[in-house]
Structure formats: structure tokens, C-alpha cells
Amino acid sequence: MYTHLRDLLFKLDAETSHEFSLDLIGAAERLQLLKFFMSDIPPNPVEVMGITFPNPVGLAAGLDKNGDYFNALGLMGFGFVEIGTITPRPQAGNPKPRLFRIPEAQAIINRMGFNNKGVDHLIAQVKQRRYKGILGINIGKNATTPVEKAADDYVICMQKVYAHADYITVNVSSPNTQGLRDLQFGDSLNRLLETIKIEQAKLQVLHGRYVPVAVKIAPDMDSEAVSHVAQTLLAQDIDGVIATNTTIGREGVETFQTSEETGGLSGFPVRDKSTRVIRALYAELGDKLPIIGVGGITDGESAAEKIKAGAKLVQIYSGFIYRGPALIGEAARAIVDLKNINSL
Numbered sequence: 174m175y176t177h178l179r180d181l182l183f184k185l186d187a188e189t190s191h192e193f194s195l196d197l198i199g200a201a202e203r204l205q206l207l208k209f210f211m212s213d214i215p216p217n218p219v220e221v222m223g224i225t226f227p228n229p230v231g232l233a234a235g236l237d238k239n240g241d242y243f244n245a246l247g248l249m250g251f252g253f254v255e256i257g258t259i260t261p262r263p264q265a266g267n268p269k270p271r272l273f274r275i276p277e278a279q280a281i282i283n284r285m286g287f288n289n290k291g292v293d294h295l296i297a298q299v300k301q302r303r304y305k306g307i308l309g310i311n312i313g314k315n316a317t318t319p320v321e322k323a324a325d326d327y328v329i330c331m332q333k334v335y336a337h338a339d340y341i342t343v344n345v346s347s348p349n350t351q352g353l354r355d356l357q358f359g360d361s362l363n364r365l366l367e368t369i370k371i372e373q374a375k376l377q378v379l380h381g382r383y384v385p386v387a388v389k390i391a392p393d394m395d396s397e398a399v400s401h402v403a404q405t406l407l408a409q410d411i412d413g414v415i416a417t418n419t420t421i422g423r424e425g426v427e428t429f430q431t432s433e434e435t436g437g438l439s440g441f442p443v444r445d446k447s448t449r450v451i452r453a454l455y456a457e458l459g460d461k462l463p464i465i466g467v468g469g470i471t472d473g474e475s476a477a478e479k480i481k482a483g484a485k486l487v488q489i490y491s492g493f494i495y496r497g498p499a500l501i502g503e504a505a506r507a508i509v510d511l512k513n514i515n516s517l
């Protein structure tokens with residue numbers, strides 16, 4: 174059923190089809206039709222960052238930036254849903270067109286630029302939460318905030334989302350906000366995470382609840398940079414790492430004209446890059462700090478590959494656009510099968 178619907182939706186331009194699909198999912202929830210799109214998910218509870226996830230396949234950030242659709246998305250079988258990236262103030266993002274599909278490569282290029290309605294809107298949505306599952310909230314900085322003041326934006330967002338999030342993701346890896354990715358390197362990362370940990374400790378006392386913080390990183394790093402990130406995350410006692418965001422590389426799509434568009438590339442072409450980063454992280458972190466694997470999961474095998482590389486949970490975005498809800502069950506089953514083989 175999804176394939177037919179997708180063929181129709183893909184006739185629209187990418188961003189219109191994206192918005193229309195989310196509206197459809199929202200309407201299907203209200204009309205109680207979502208069960209027809211539900212994937213068959215085997216239960217496979219996993220404990221990560223002190224949270225029990227009902228299954229290890231989550232929705233990655235960026236699809237529901239404002240928290241307008243997570244009640245519906247959460248009913249589709251995901252073990253967790255991450256909303257955002259949200260910034261302190263609303264912002265329009267980059268001029269359109271800014272979202273491009275390359276179906277032949279199961280890929281997407283986007284330069285959305287954190288278009289979002291601001292953290293206060295997201296909080297208003299989350300306060301009316303019907304979804305009972307695990308909710309991650311991904312935070313970032315406004316485009317107009319100088320990168321030297323980025324920590325202020327993360328702190329504002331943390332203060333607002335803390336009471337409502339099961340975990341918080343600090344996004345320092347989107348390629349479409351100038352200077353953002355510099356926060357992943359050198360002393361900038363250390364200083365940012367220090368500020369975030371101080372804020373987390375204050376908020377823990379204020380709310381009487383510890384909300385874990387994960388950091389989301391880019392795939393475009395050599396092994397030395399991955400090692401530096403891993404050591405900084407450990408030193409700062411961060412709770413988890415999400416690897417990876419989209420890539421600025423164009424390997425695997427060079428032959429398509431769309432590859433000339435500026436932005437982050439996701440989907441099948443980022444699969445290996447992301448898995449390499451996960452493997453390199455796991456070599457440094459072992460089981461001391463959990464990895465959430467994301468990037469190019471388009472079938473069961475690519476989901477299991479992330480777990481084999483060291484991830485405890487996975488997330489999907491582009492694969493969900495191309496394959497629909499069936500991918501959630503396929504990924505979840507492949508991870509259960511892997512667990513069964515390993516326990517033989």
C-alpha cells in the first residue's frame with residue numbers, strides 16, 4: 174500500500190510531499206486508520222542511558238522538527254521518536270527549494286537550515302502528549318546566534334525541554350548552519366559539553382529527575398577526530414552518542430545532477446561512512462557509553478550492521494521516506510535475528 178501512495182507523493186516536489194505526508198499521518202491517527210500502516214514489531218526491550226526502549230528502532234530527528242506529528246508517528250511501531258532540531262527562537266531556514274530526492278540511490282540531499290517554529294511551540298505541543306513511548310528532543314542553535322555564543326542557545330533549549338524529554342540530543346553536526354560543526358572539534362566541544370553538564374546537574378535538582386544527554390555527530394571525520402570526540406564525551410560524562418548526521422560528501426551520487434545541490438546527503442550513500450564512524454567510536458568507547466547508529470538504514474541488513482558495529486539502538490529517516498513503515502518492522506526483526514544468532 175505504501176509503494177502506491179509513495180508513487181503519488183513523489184510526483185509532488187520533495188518538501189510539499191514531505192509536509193503533505195505528515196498531514197496524512199496526522200489525519201490517519203485522528204481517524205484511527207493508522208493501524209493499516211502499522212508494521213509488525215517483535216518486542217525486544219533494550220536498556221540504554223537508563224531508559225528501557227521497547228524495541229531498538231527509532232525515528233531520527235528532522236522529520237518532526239516542531240513536535241506537531243509525534244503522537245501519530247509514535248503509533249507506527251518505533252521504539253522511540255526524536256523530535257527537533259528545535260532552536261530557541263523560530264526561524265525560516267534556507268530559501269526553497271532546499272530538499273531534493275535521488276530515488277535511484279535511495280538518497281536525499283537537504284539544506285533545510287533548521288526551519289522550525291521555536292522551542293516554545295514545541296513545548297506547547299509536547300504538553301498535549303498522547304504518545305506514551307520514549308521521546309527524545311533534539312536541540313540546536315539559531316542561525317543568527319554567533320558560534321561563540323552557541324552554548325547559550327543550547328542552555329535555553331535544555332531549560333525548556335528538560336521536563337518533557339526522555340532524553341535530550343545536542344546536535345552539533347548539521348551541515349546547514351554555519352559554524353555548527355566546528356563545535357565538534359578541539360576545545361570547543363569540551364567547553365560546550367562542560368556547560369551542558371553543569372546545566373543538566375542544575376536541572377536534575379530542580380526537576381528531581383535525571384534526563385540523559387546524547388551528542389549527535391557528523392560522519393565526515395577521520396579516525397583521529399572520532400577518537401578525540403570519544404575521549405571528550407567520556408571525560409565530560411555524556412550519556413550517549415548518536416552517529417551519524419548527514420554527510421557533506423557526494424560519494425555514491427556523483428553521477429546524478431542533483432548531487433550538485435549544497436546540503437547534507439542521507440540515505441543509502443551514507444551507510445558505510447556512518448557504520449565506519451560507529452565502529453571507530455565503539456573501538457574507543459566499548460560499552461562505557463552507548464552509541465545510537467543512524468545513516469543509510471534501508472533494510473534489515475543495514476540495521477543489523479549498525480548493531481554489529483557497536484550501536485545499541487538505531488534510527489531511521491531517509492529509509493522511512495523510501496520504504497515507509499514496513500522498514501521499522503524489517504529493521505526490528507533483523508536485530509532480533511542477530512541477537513538470536515549471537516546467543517546460539
Ligand SMILES: Cc1cc2nc3c(=O)[nH]c(=O)nc-3n(C[C@H](O)[C@H](O)[C@H](O)COP(=O)(O)O)c2cc1C
Nearest residue numbers: 233234235258283417418439440468469489490491
Ligand atoms: C530532510 C532532513 C532533515 C533533517 N533534519 C535534521 C535535524 O533537524 N536534526 C538532526 O539532528 N538531524 C537531521 N537530519 C539527519 C537525520 O536525522 C539522520 O541523522 C540522517 O539523515 C542520516 O540518516 P538516514 O540516512 O536514515 O536519513 C535530517 C535529515 C533529513 C533527510
